[in-house]
Amino acid sequence: DGERRQWLMVLAEGHKIGMYTSSNLKDWRYVSGFERTGLGTLECPDLFQLDLDGDPAKRTWVLAASANGTEEGRTTGVAYWTGSWDGTRFTPRDEDHQWLDAGSDFYAAVTWDDPRLTEGQKMQSRQAIGWMNNWDYARKLPTADWHGGMDTLIRDIRLKTVQDRPTLVSAPAKTLGRLGGQTLDLQGSTPDGIKKLPSSQGGAYRLDVTLERPGPHDGSEARISMESGGSAFAAIGYNFQDGTVFLDRQQPADRDLGPLFTQRRAATAPAKDGLVKLTVFVDYSSVEVFVNDGEQTLTSLVFPRSEQHAIKTVT
Numbered sequence: 217d218g219e220r221r222q223w224l225m226v227l228a229e230g231h232k233i234g235m236y237t238s239s240n241l242k243d244w245r246y247v248s249g250f251e252r253t254g255l256g257t258l259e260c261p262d263l264f265q266l267d268l269d270g271d272p273a274k275r276t277w278v279l280a281a282s283a284n285g286t287e288e289g290r291t292t293g294v295a296y297w298t299g300s301w302d303g304t305r306f307t308p309r310d311e312d313h314q315w316l317d318a319g320s321d322f323y324a325a326v327t328w329d330d331p332r333l334t335e336g337q338k339m340q341s342r343q344a345i346g347w348m349n350n351w352d353y354a355r356k357l358p359t360a361d362w363h364g365g366m367d368t369l370i371r372d373i374r375l376k377t378v379q380d381r382p383t384l385v386s387a388p389a390k391t392l393g394r395l396g397g398q399t400l401d402l403q404g405s406t407p408d409g410i411k412k413l414p415s416s417q418g419g420a421y422r423l424d425v426t427l428e429r430p431g432p433h434d435g436s437e438a439r440i441s442m443e444s445g446g447s448a449f450a451a452i453g454y455n456f457q458d459g460t461v462f463l464d465r466q467q468p469a470d471r472d473l474g475p476l477f478t479q480r481r482a483a484t485a486p487a488k489d490g491l492v493k494l495t496v497f498v499d500y501s502s503v504e505v506f507v508n509d510g511e512q513t514l515t516s517l518v519f520p521r522s523e524q525h526a527i528k529t530v531t
Contacts, residue, residue: 222239222303224263225244226262228281229258230257231258232250233261237303237304254287255283255295256286260281261279262326263277263306264277264329266339268375269375276300277299280294283313285315291320291476295315296316314381317515318481319463319481319514320463320515320517321365322347323350343370343372344372344373346367346368350517356471356473356474358473366501368504370389372387388497410528415525415527416498419499419524419525422496423494424495425493427454429490437531438456438530440453440496442498444520444521444525445520449518452503454492456487460485462480462482462483464478465478469519469521481516492507494507501518502516
């Protein structure tokens with residue numbers, strides 16, 4: 217806390233996040249607690265500043281914690297609040313929290329800044345990474361050598377006004393561009409509403425998709441279906457009627473991970489000038505979706521039957 221020349225520690229304490237300050241990193245004083253019920257045990261707290269819409273005059277504090285969202289029809293996730301810090305207490309702008317990711321497998325996130333940047337540059341964006349797993353089925357994964365799940369892609373997060381509310385938006389880290397392979401551009405649709413895309417060479421690929429609903433059109437939903445071994449393992453879609461993006465998954469071939477695994481995950485993401493942009497990273501056993509430049513994200517584990525994937529679009 218440079219403004220007040222003190223160190224600040226945020227400590228997970230059950231349903232509360234304890235705030236402690238110190239002048240020397242050795243002697244600590246409890247100054248306040250941020251309590252929330254209905255989110256289960258709060259874990260992995262984080263407190264940082266970002267400039268809203270890149271404006272230093274709108275520098276804002278963000279408090280985040282990994283939490284349980286069962287009462288909201290969710291499972292594990294990362295909740296956050298934007299607000300102010302006065303040296304002893306965090307005051308949220310809204311009592312209601314927001315979620316950093318709408319998928320089923322984004323938890324225990326940590327953020328950091330780039331030490332090579334100036335202090336002003338550090339307030340423009342931060343990096344973040346999360347644990348791609350879910351406590352509901354973390355101990356049941358059909359894997360032999362990584363029962364703990366895996367980490368997400370590193371993403372750059374910024375604070376942006378979205379629908380009149382300060383919102384953390386995410387973008388894949390720019391350095392991922394170094395991993396790009398051959399690019400194939402496809403356009404248009406087919407009379408029957410189904411279009412097969414060329415299969416990827418292996419199970420790791422990126423899709424950049426722009427969706428629009430030509431009128432008049434009877435359908436309201438566009439889907440990207442991903443298959444392997446002759447069976448679909450996941451589908452990403454957008455419903456133009458209710459303005460939501462969604463991710464569906466199928467159970468692994470040899471394991472039932474419970475009903476929450478196949479529960480549809482959805483988030484509100486209004487179309488912009490009739491268009492919806494999706495950036496999708498598939499990496500063998502993971503799908504990460506960035507919607508409209510990261511205003512919404514959905515991150516989930518998937519379990520294809522083989523490393524060879526087939527992709528098609530369906531309306």
